[in-house]
Amino acid sequence: MSSTVTENPTTGPSAEESAHPIHPSHTPSGTIRLGVFYQGVNSTTVWKAPESGDQVAWESFERLITTAERGLFSAFFLGEGLRLREHRGVPLEFDVAGRPDAQTLLAALASITENIGLVATQNTTYNDPVDLARRFQSLDLLSDGRAAWNIVTTDNAWTGENFRRGGYIDHSERYVHAEAFVDVAKKIWRGEDVDHAGNHYHVRAGGKLPRSRQGEPVLFQAGISPEGRDFAARTADVIFSPFGDLERAIDFRHDIVERTLAAGRSADEVRIYPGAEFALAPTEAEAQDKLHWLRENQVxxxxxxxxxxxxxxxxxxxxxxxxxxxxxxxxxxxxxxxxxxxxxxxxxxxxxxxxxxxxxxxxxxxxxxxxxxQGSRGSTFAGSYDGVADRLAEYARYGAVDGLNITPWLVPGGLDDIVDELVPRLQERGVYPTEYTGSTLRENLGLPPLD
Ligand SMILES: Cc1cc2nc3c(=O)[nH]c(=O)nc-3n(C[C@H](O)[C@H](O)[C@H](O)COP(=O)(O)O)c2cc1C
Known part of the structure; x- marks a missing residue:
């Protein structure tokens, strides 16, 4: 579902008019933050644009993350694909270029950045909890408290074949398995002795590393089934959702607040960052032309x-x-x-x-x-710099989302206009940070410190 933004912010649906009001227990923060989702292999980026770079070159990652940090972004985010996808029996073109291992890459990027969070998508179905926990803790230490794990359950048997396991966990069992996985990981991070003998794991291990400045990695979650939402409500700090249109975002917020309260946590404990794509220009007409060009070149x-x-x-x-x-x-x-x-x-x-x-x-x-x-995994914000800034200020006022996770359609220059033109306008409207709150990801997401 894609939405284009109009010049006049009053023409958008308002929370008051919406069929899905903001949950009464939710207190809007009045701000909006930004993250960047570097997809690597994908059909969103216009790779044939003359200014397009190489999706696996160090310079591409370096330029994007340093631009994001200049724009005070909360997080730099990497997806994961564990097997080359195939289309009609042959490897999908995009995947052939591959993508570097997320944690290796983020460890390198930690050394050229200071404040931005480093989020690796890693699934609980094919990884091993003790090993993955140790790798995340290492990234958290190396980055001085900026690591996060985007927990996914990757639900196809075909990926499983790559691990000689087939579809060995039924979809309904994936989150039960994920919960056991995260429990083990947390014990490792907290230096506890793990003696876990459940249906999913038999693990005896102990944590060996010190805790990082933020205590332990922040937990993101991406997966929108009812089981996935409940898992996030019980476990996650942040949800990466596909619901960026204002009305759907409000509806999703409502649902997550209900589930979070039912899980015994406070209403605002889980942050929500939907995916987003931007087509910006000085005027509305130019932005619509840009969006048209973009769609023609993507598909x-x-x-x-x-x-x-x-x-x-x-x-x-x-x-x-x-x-x-x-x-x-x-x-x-x-x-x-x-x-x-x-x-x-x-x-x-x-x-x-x-x-x-x-x-x-x-x-x-x-x-x-x-x-x-195209753009159905999030929301498309196409409009003038001022029009989009007004629209995002409206999102902040309603507290529909805590931030947006931007997929740039150009690599590596796709954040330039967002950081140079949109961010200052959001700051002028008082809805975007003017400096990093702290040096850890937990602080920069506005999350409470761990005990
Ligand atoms: C916005 C978004 C981005 C995602 N990115 C990835 C990814 O990069 N790699 C992956 O394995 N799963 C990814 N997933 C998660 C899987 O789709 C998810 O684990 C799977 O759909 C099962 O969860 P569900 O049934 O709760 O939706 C993403 C999900 C969402 C909503």
């Missing part, structure tokens, strides 16, 4: 067909990208033509029918429909 005819093939689970190459959506049924299977995309095919028939109806109603071709889907 061409081949990508549009490939996107639909993921959901239909079959070869759709005979269909015209400028024609209507395929009027054929999806081939329902557990893993589709793009393996490792994380898509559950259970609802393929329903979803593809809805898409066909939506495209027909709006008069969209395959290509136009695929472009309209």
């Amino acid at each position: 061409g005819p081949e990508q549009a067909i490939a996107l639909l093939e993921q959901y239909w689970g079959r070869d759709l190459s005979e269909f015209d990208p400028d024609g209507p959506l395929p009027d054929v049924k999806p081939e329902v299977s557990e893993s589709g033509v793009t393996r490792g995309a994380g898509f559950q095919f259970k609802k393929a028939e329903e979803l593809t029918r809805e898409w066909r109806e939506e495209a027909a109603e709006k008069g969209l071709s395959i290509l136009e429909f695929a472009r309209s889907r």
Whole structure:
């Protein structure tokens, strides 16, 4: 779901008018923070732009993280993919370039930065808790208290084959497993002797490293099933969500506050950072032109067909990208033509029918429909610098989110206009920090210190 921002902030939905009011127990902080999600392998970045760099070159990481730190960003965030995805039996082009191991890379980036948080996505299904806990604690010590773990449960059996384990944990069991994993990790961090004999682990180990300046790594979580939300409500400090549109963000906040209270924690204990993409320009008209250019360059005819093939689970190459959506049924299977995309095919028939109806109603071709889907993992803020700053000030006022996790569509220069043009306007509006609160990630996210 993508939303474009208008010049006039009063035209957006207001929390008062929304069907989903801000939860009465939630106290908005009145501020908004920013993080950057460096995806590496992805279909969001316009790699063919002349100013585009290399997705695995040190210079690309260096420039992005130093720009983010200049803009007082809370965190630099890396995703994880444990097996090369395949599309119709051949490795997906984006993945072939690969991505460096997150913790190795973040340890190197720690040495050229001072305040920005360093977040590594690591899954609980295929890692080992004792080893992973020790690696995170090492990063936390090396960075002097700036490490965070984005906990994911990576839910496809196909990735599991890469670990000779197949789909050995049912989806419903993944968070039970994750909780045992995090329990063990926390004991290691706290220097406790672990003697854990549960359904998921038999571990006898002890912590050996001192605690870092922030005590232990901050816990992020990304996964939006009811089990994932409850897990976050019990365990996480921050949620990386795909709900950036104001109304959906308010709704998600409401849901998370309810679950957090039910878990016996206070209403505002879990911070929420949805994914976001920005298309900024001096004027609204220029920004809309930029967004149009962006979508054309992110999604061409081949990508549009490939996107639909993921959901239909079959070869759709005979269909015209400028024609209507395929009027054929999806081939329902557990893993589709793009393996490792994380898509559950259970609802393929329903979803593809809805898409066909939506495209027909709006008069969209395959290509136009695929472009309209781009940016669906977060929210798109397209508008003038002042218009977007006004809009974000509105988010801060309602407390819909605590921050936004930006996916730049250009690497490595994709944060330049955000830091040079948007951040000062947010500061003028009093909704963005003017300096780092402290030197640890916990402090810079506004989280309370650990006991
Ligand atoms: C915004 C967002 C980003 C994510 N990034 C990754 C990632 O980089 N690597 C990964 O393995 N899982 C990632 N995931 C998480 C998996 O999709 C998640 O573990 C899986 O969907 C199972 O959780 P769920 O059923 O609760 O959604 C991400 C999820 C969200 C919402």
